[in-house]
Amino acid sequence: MNSAGTWATVTSGISFSQFENVLGVLDVPAMSKNTFLKKEVEVEKVWLKHIDNALVEAGIEERRLAIEKGDVDDGMPFITVIVDGGWSKRSYGHNYTATSGMAVIIAERTGQLLFLGVRNKYCCICDRATKIGMEAKPHLCYKNWDENKPSTAMEQDINVEGFKMSEKMHGVRYKYFVGDGDSSVYAKLVQNVSYGRTIQKLECANHCIKNYTGHLHKLAADKTFPPDSRKLLKQSIPRLTAAARGAIRHCADEGETVDDSISDLKNWPYHVFGEHAQCRNYFCQKVESNENLKIITNAKLLDEITALVSRLEQKAPRLIKNKTSNAAEFYMSLLAKYNCGKRINLGQRGSFQRRCYVAGSERSCLGTKPI
Structure with a gap:
């Protein structure tokens, strides 16, 4: 007993x-x-x-x-x-x-x-x-x-x-x-x-995206940037993280190269904020643009986001298989x-x-x- x-x-x-x-x-x-x-x-x-x-x-x-x-x-x-x-x-x-x-x-x-x-x-x-x-x-x-x-x-x-x-x-x-x-x-x-x-x-792709998301939220809470740009970034975080995760998943599923993965990761912030000149057909066929990219760029937030994306780019060779x-x-x-x-x-x-x-x-x- x-x-x-x-x-x-x-x-x-x-x-x-x-x-x-x-x-x-x-x-x-x-x-x-x-x-x-x-x-x-x-x-x-x-x-x-x-x-x-x-x-x-x-x-x-x-x-x-x-x-x-x-x-x-x-x-x-x-x-x-x-x-x-x-x-x-x-x-x-x-x-x-x-x-x-x-x-x-x-x-x-x-x-x-x-x-x-x-x-x-x-x-x-x-x-x-x-x-x-x-x-x-x-x-x-x-x-x-x-x-x-x-x-x-x-x-x-x-x-x-x-x-x-x-x-x-x-x-x-x-x-x-x-x-x-x-x-x-x-x-x-x-x-x-x-x-x-x-x-x-x-x-682990999930850990990388989690860290990326956390840093995006810190940026959105940084009051040294204009309120309108921070509000726009906060609203866009779900799309930014989903886009990065999707790029990793797609390259693994299609057997694409590390260079393809890096190219997609670099382009996703531009896609999310309305610039589609470099978008690939598998995820986007849009041609028109909007003012969102200008707002983010003028506030110098795009440089910060690009710096965060570059960390993912450095890990692209170890993310290419989309393991978790x-x-x-x-x-x-x-x-x-x-x-x-x-x-x-x-x-x-x-x-x-x-x-x-x-x-x-x-x-x-x-x-x-x-x-």
């Missing part, structure tokens, strides 16, 4: 105190906190065993598919993977001090989990013993990360470990990987993985559910790590479900 209660607590995305409150309302006695922690360790073994088996099976399938497709270099099959990482608490863009972090490597072709790693820089038992100047009693310690190292480096370290193990674990190399705008992961892979110089990064990290984001959404929405500190005695395993177990059970 206690094991079932512990299983239900973790997989419901709540903590022991919430579990205790529910049973209290029902007038049912709950197990002690120590019993709950012991049972949590027991059920962790079940989840970990399931994930280990799922990783092996996923690797076998990916290797088979790569060989069938002829994706082999120097006698070693290669595949495309999706990588992403997260932490046990929200950073809000500036507070990267989480005590635990994790990262996943997911096969792009099948959507199956290939590697899951967790780093913990804190153990409450070790910390208490240190504070009172005593040696910690024998215990299961989850601390595997130097507390003096930055939490932001956890994702890089886990990905390096996963890439290093790809040949031994799955018999494949991760030649291409899809990731967000974090360039530090790619640099570490090139430096530390035996086949690092052959690894190529593909940008949706599979990894899906895992992160599962983890957020089990991780109590990052509202509770679960990084003291391995609870965060166990919930990573639960999310991984569910992700493996869902298999190649469309995302």
Whole structure:
């Protein structure tokens, strides 16, 4: 009964105190906190065993598919993977001090989990013993990360470990990987993985467009520009972002070149603001123009927008395949559910790590479900 209660607590995305409150309302006695922690360790073994088996099976399938497709270099099959990482608490863009972090490597072709790693820089038992100047009693310690190292480096370290193990674990190399705008992961892979110089990064199109949209909104809110031009830009942001996303998608679907993609990206702001001289027939047959481009140009907003577009142009070679990290984001959404929405500190005695395993177990059970 206690094991079932512990299983239900973790997989419901709540903590022991919430579990205790529910049973209290029902007038049912709950197990002690120590019993709950012991049972949590027991059920962790079940989840970990399931994930280990799922990783092996996923690797076998990916290797088979790569060989069938002829994706082999120097006698070693290669595949495309999706990588992403997260932490046990929200950073809000500036507070990267989480005590635990994790990262996943997911096969792009099948959507199956290939590697899951967790780093913990804190153990409450070790910390208490240190504070009172005593040696910690024998215990299961989850601390595997130097507390003096930055939490932001956890994702890089886990990905390096996963890439290093790809040949031994799955018999494949991760030649291409899809990731967000974090360039530090790619640099570490090139430096530390035996086949690092052959690894190529593909940008997540959704992340690039999200960043582009965010900067457009900042421009529209910048009061150094005239009000009429800012209002026009704000109204046009949905079209500007949809246009950029459409250009990336079209070039991938039609097998067009990087130069074609760059040409479309450069032209889209002009198209949105009414200038169609450089528009291609697949999306526009208009010839007339309007005053919107003049308003934006006179306010010098067009120069700012063009500068933002140039960032996308620089990434065009890595956007040409229109890849996204949706599979990894899906895992992160599962983890957020089990991780109590990052509202509770679960990084003291391995609870965060166990919930990573639960999310991984569910992700493996869902298999190649469309995302």
